[in-house]
Amino acid sequence: MVxxxxxTGVGGQGILTAAKVLGKAAMMSGYYxxxxxxxxxxxxxxxxxxxxxxxxxxxxxxxPEGTADLLLSxxxxxxxxxxxxxxxxxxxxxxxxxxxxxxxxxxxxxxPSLEEIRKSLEEFGPCHMFDATSxxxxxxxxxxxxxxxxxxxxxxxGSLIPREVMEKALSEVLPRDLENNLKAFSLGxxxx
Amino acid sequence: xxxLDETGSDLLLGNExxxxxxxxADVACVSAYPGTxxxxxxxxxxxxxxxxxVYVEYSTNEKVALEVxxxxxxxxxxxxxxxxxxxxxxxxxxxxxxxxxxAVAGLVILTADDPGMWSxxxxxxxxxFGKFAGVPVIVPSDPQEAKDFTKTAxxxxxxxxxxxxxxxxxxxxxTRSPVMFSSLGENVKQANQRKGTFKPDIVRFVSLPxxxxxxxxxxxxxxxxxxxxxRKHKLNRREGxxxxxxxxxxxxxxYVKEAERDLGTxxxxxxxxxxxxxxxxxxxxxxxxxDVLLVVxxxxxxxxxxxxxxxxxxxxxxxxxxxxMLPRIDExxxxxxxxxxxxxxxxQETKPQIAQVPSLPPRPPVLCPGCAHRNVFYMVKKLERxxxxxxxxxxxxxxALDPLKAIDTCIAMGASVGLGSGMGKAQEGRVISTIGxxxxxxxxxxxxxxxxxxxxxxxxxxLDNRITAMxxxxxxxxxxxxxxxxxxxxLDIEQVARGLGADYVKSVDPYDLQALEQAIKEANEYTVxxxxxxxxxxxxxxxxxxxxxxxxxxxxxEEEKCTGCRICVxxxxxxxxxxxxxxxxxxxxxxxxxxCSACAQVCPYNSIYEKGLGGEKNFxxxxxxSRARWQQWYTTLF
Numbered sequence: 001m002v003x004x005x006x007x008t009g010v011g012g013q014g015i016l017t018a019a020k021v022l023g024k025a026a027m028m029s030g031y032y033x034x035x036x037x038x039x040x041x042x043x044x045x046x047x048x049x050x051x052x053x054x055x056x057x058x059x060x061x062x063x064p065e066g067t068a069d070l071l072l073s074x075x076x077x078x079x080x081x082x083x084x085x086x087x088x089x090x091x092x093x094x095x096x097x098x099x100x101x102x103x104x105x106x107x108x109x110x111x112p113s114l115e116e117i118r119k120s121l122e123e124f125g126p127c128h129m130f131d132a133t134s135x136x137x138x139x140x141x142x143x144x145x146x147x148x149x150x151x152x153x154x155x156x157x158g159s160l161i162p163r164e165v166m167e168k169a170l171s172e173v174l175p176r177d178l179e180n181n182l183k184a185f186s187l188g189x190x191x192x
Numbered sequence: 193x194x195x196l197d198e199t200g201s202d203l204l205l206g207n208e209x210x211x212x213x214x215x216x217a218d219v220a221c222v223s224a225y226p227g228t229x230x231x232x233x234x235x236x237x238x239x240x241x242x243x244x245x246v247y248v249e250y251s252t253n254e255k256v257a258l259e260v261x262x263x264x265x266x267x268x269x270x271x272x273x274x275x276x277x278x279x280x281x282x283x284x285x286x287x288x289x290x291x292x293x294x295a296v297a298g299l300v301i302l303t304a305d306d307p308g309m310w311s312x313x314x315x316x317x318x319x320x321f322g323k324f325a326g327v328p329v330i331v332p333s334d335p336q337e338a339k340d341f342t343k344t345a346x347x348x349x350x351x352x353x354x355x356x357x358x359x360x361x362x363x364x365x366x367t368r369s370p371v372m373f374s375s376l377g378e379n380v381k382q383a384n385q386r387k388g389t390f391k392p393d394i395v396r397f398v399s400l401p402x403x404x405x406x407x408x409x410x411x412x413x414x415x416x417x418x419x420x421x422x423r424k425h426k427l428n429r430r431e432g433x434x435x436x437x438x439x440x441x442x443x444x445x446x447y448v449k450e451a452e453r454d455l456g457t458x459x460x461x462x463x464x465x466x467x468x469x470x471x472x473x474x475x476x477x478x479x480x481x482x483d484v485l486l487v488v489x490x491x492x493x494x495x496x497x498x499x500x501x502x503x504x505x506x507x508x509x510x511x512x513x514x515x516x517m518l519p520r521i522d523e524x525x526x527x528x529x530x531x532x533x534x535x536x537x538x539x540q541e542t543k544p545q546i547a548q549v550p551s552l553p554p555r556p557p558v559l560c561p562g563c564a565h566r567n568v569f570y571m572v573k574k575l576e577r578x579x580x581x582x583x584x585x586x587x588x589x590x591x592a593l594d595p596l597k598a599i600d601t602c603i604a605m606g607a608s609v610g611l612g613s614g615m616g617k618a619q620e621g622r623v624i625s626t627i628g629x630x631x632x633x634x635x636x637x638x639x640x641x642x643x644x645x646x647x648x649x650x651x652x653x654x655l656d657n658r659i660t661a662m663x664x665x666x667x668x669x670x671x672x673x674x675x676x677x678x679x680x681x682x683l684d685i686e687q688v689a690r691g692l693g694a695d696y697v698k699s700v701d702p703y704d705l706q707a708l709e710q711a712i713k714e715a716n717e718y719t720v721x722x723x724x725x726x727x728x729x730x731x732x733x734x735x736x737x738x739x740x741x742x743x744x745x746x747x748x749x750e751e752e753k754c755t756g757c758r759i760c761v762x763x764x765x766x767x768x769x770x771x772x773x774x775x776x777x778x779x780x781x782x783x784x785x786x787x788c789s790a791c792a793q794v795c796p797y798n799s800i801y802e803k804g805l806g807g808e809k810n811f812x813x814x815x816x817x818s819r820a821r822w823q824q825w826y827t828t829l830f
Contacts, residue, residue, distance in 0.1 A: 020203070033368075033370065034368070034369045035203070036363070036366065036367055036368075037205070037366045037367075038311075045558045046555055046556055047555040057450075057453070058334060058369070058446065060334075060367070060443050060450065060526070062526070064525060065527065066544045077552060077553065078555070080550065081549060081555070082549075083548075101553050101555040102765050103553045103554050103556075103594070104553040105761050105770060106594060106595060106761060107771070108553070109552070109553035109554070111553055124547070142783055172193070
C-alpha cells in the first residue's frame with residue numbers, strides 16, 4: 001500500500017510545515033512516511049510543491065506523476081499547475097483564496113476563474129474548495145492557513161490517519177501558538 | 193521526541209540525519225559554507241552546539257571551511273565539512289592535495305549534489321571528484337542510511353587515513369523519513385569542548401614536490417584498504433536472486449525496489465554504499481551468472497563505465513545496460529527506472545497516464561515585498577540600460593526576471609566581480625556588477641583587488657542585507673554574529689572596500705531612491721567604485737519586527753488619484769501590488785506589504801501614501817523620520 005499526497009501552493013504559505021505534520025502523523029499511525037521537500041529559491045513567492053507518501057515499505061519521497069491519491073492545494077491556480085500528478089479518482093482539497101502572480105499583474109497572462117479551475121479538477125475526482133485564508137484570518141492571521149488545510153485533510157483521510165493523531169502531530173510540529181493552530185485545525189475539519 | 197535523545201526514532205530530514213550521525217560519531221568540529229541542498233546539516237548542529245560541545249562555524253567559503261575541518265582532523269579531532277556540489281569546486285585546490293596528505297582523526301566531506309538543478313547552476317556529479325582525488329565515496333539512499341553512513345564514514349576515514357566524501361543528493365538531503373537513533377558520542381553527551389594536539393610531520397604535511405612524491409602512493413594504498421573496510425562493514429549488499437541483475441545506489445535504489453514490487457518480479461540487486469573505490473571482486477562475483485545487467489544511477493555513467501571495464505578485465509561478456517536506457521541529464525524517477533527495468537525484463541513498457549498541464553500564468557520565485565535588491569535593480573535599469581551588468585549567486589539572481597531584467601550574467605560565486613573586472617577591459621560600455629554581502633566575502637574580495645590593481649573601470653554595488661538570505665538566513669561576516677550566536681564585530685563592507693583601495697566608496701540606503709540615483713551617477717566619474725546598498729533582508733526584518741511586537745508602516749493607494757497606469761507594477765514587480773483589471777486601479781495587499789515605500793516613490797501621480805496609526809495619510813514619503821527608521825532597521829537588526 002502506498003498513499004500519495006501532493007501539496008502545492010506559494011512559497012511562504014507553510015506547505016513544508018503541513019507536509020511535516022502529515023509525515024509525523026503517518027509515522028505515529030504505524031506507517032513508513034516519506035516527505036519530499038524542495039528548499040532554496042522556491043521559498044521566494046514562487047510555486048511550491050511537496051510530497052507525502054504513506055507506505056508499508058521504505059519508498060522514495062517523490063510521488064510519481066499520475067499517481068496522487070490526494071492533492072492539497074493552498075492556492076487555486078497551483079492545483080492546476082500540478083495536475084500532471086493527478087489520476088482518475090484523485091481527491092482535491094483546495095484553498096480558494098487567490099494569490100495573483102506578478103506575471104498576471106503585468107498583464108501578460110490571465111488568471112483563470114475559480115469555476116474553470118473547479119471544473120478541470122472535477123474531471124479527475126471530488127474537489128473540496130473553500131476559503132481557508134478567511135478562516136485563518138478569523139483567528140487573527142493568515143499564518144493559520146496550513147492548520148486549517150490540515151484540518152480539512154484529516155476529515156478527508158478518515159481512518160487512514162485518525163484526527164487525534166493529526167492533532168498530536170500538529171502539536172509536536174507547532175508547539176508555539178498551539179491553541180490557535182488547533183482552533184484553525186478544527187475550523188478546517190468542520191468545513192463541509 | 194528530541195533531537196538529542198539517546199534512543200528512539202523520529203521523522204528526520206536527510207540533512208538532520210547526517211547531523212545526528214555526526215553527533216553519534218562524536219564529531220568535534222563542523223564547518224560549512226551554506227548552500228542548498230546541504231544547508232540544514234550545519235544549521236541543525238549550530239542550534240545544538242552548546243549542548244554538545246561541538247565547534248560549529250560558518251566559514252567564508254568552502255575552501256576555508258575544508259581547511260578549518262582539516263585542522264581539527266590533523267589535531268586528532270573528528271571533523272566534518274558540509275557544502276553543496278559546486279562548493280567542492282571552490283574547495284578543490286585544498287581537496288586534491290589533502291587526498292595525498294590524508295586524515296589523522298576522521299574527516300568527512302559532505303557534498304550535497306543537485307540532480308535536476310532545483311537550486312543550482314549545474315548538476316555536476318561529484319562522485320567523479322572522489323575518483324579524481326583518490327578518496328573513498330559513500331552514498332546513502334535515505335535518511336536512515338544518511339545517519340548510519342555518516343558514522344561509518346568517520347570510521348572509514350580514521351581506519352584508512354583518508355578524507356571521505358559523503359555524497360548526498362537533493363532527494364536524500366531533503367527527504368524526511370523515520371530514523372532510528374543510536375547512542376550519542378561520549379564527548380557530545382557530556383558537552384565537552386575539545387582541544388586536540390597537532391603533531392608536525394614535515395613529509396606528510398608540507399607538500400613540497402619531494403614529499404608529494406612520497407605521499408602519492410599512499411593514496412592508492414588507502415583505496416585498497418577502503419575496499420577491505422567496505423567488506424568488513426557490509427557497505428555494499430546483495431538482495432534477491434535471478435538472472436537479471438541491477439547495480440544501483442542512492443535514492444535510485446528506492447525507485448528500483450518500488451518498481452520491482454509493482455512489476456511483481458524478482459531482481460538480483462547489488463546495492464552499493466561505497467561507490468568508489470569499486471570492489472571489483474564483488475562486481476565480478478555478482479555478474480558472473482547473470483544474463484543481463486542494468487546499472488541504475490543518476491547523472492554520469494560513473495559506475496557503468498567502471499563495471500564495464502571490470503567485467504572486460506575478467507573476461508565476462510554479460511550485456512551491461514545503463515545510459516542507453518536511462519537519461520544522463522536530470523533526476524531519475526519511478527517511471528524512468530520502471531520503464532528501463534521493463535526493457536531489460538523484456539516486458540511491455542507501461543506508459544504512465546499523465547494529464548497535460550494547460551498554459552497558466554507562470555509563478556517563478558520573485559524578490560520578496562520590501563526587498564531592497566528590487567530598488568537597486570530598478571535604479572540600475574532606469575539609469576544604465578546599456579551598461580554590462582554582471583551579477584552573482586543569491587536571491588538577487590532573480591533580478592534577471594520580468595519586470596526588473598537588470599542583470600546580464602551569473603556564472604558562479606564571486607564571478608560578478610571578476611567578470612566585471614574583465615568587462616571593464618573587454619568593451620567600452622559602463623560595467624555595473626551586483627553582489628550580495630555573503631558572496632562578496634566568499635570570493636568577491638580577490639576579484640575586487642584585481643580590479644583595483646589592474647585599473648579596470650567597474651562600479652560594484654554590494655547588496656548588503658546583512659545575512660546569507662537565499663539559503664535561509666545564515667549569519668556571515670556582515671551580520672556580526674557567528675553560527676552559534678556569538679556577537680562579534682560587524683565587518684563593514686565600506687571600510688573593507690576603502691582598505692582595498694577602491695577610488696570611490698559610498699554607503700547608501702536603497703530605500704531612498706534619490707540617494708541611490710545620486711550614488712550610481714557619481715560612481716561613473718571614478719575607475720573602481722563601490723556602492724554599499726545597506727538595507728536588511730526584508731523577510732528577516734519583518735519577522736524580527738513581528739517578534740518585537742512592532743510592524744513596518746503600511747502603504748495604500750488613494751483610488752481617486754490612481755490612473756491605472758501600472759507604472760509601479762511594471763517597474764517594480766512587487767508581489768504586494770495588485771492590479772484590478774475591472775476597476776483599472778492598483779491596490780496594495782496589506783498581508784504582503786513590508787513598508788519599503790518604493791512604489792510610493794515611483795508613482796508619477798503621488799497616489800500612494802503611508803498610513804498613519806491614526807488613519808492620517810502621509811504623501812511625503814522620504815523624510816528625516818523615515819530615513820532614521822530605515823537606518824535603525826539596518827543597524828539594530830540583531
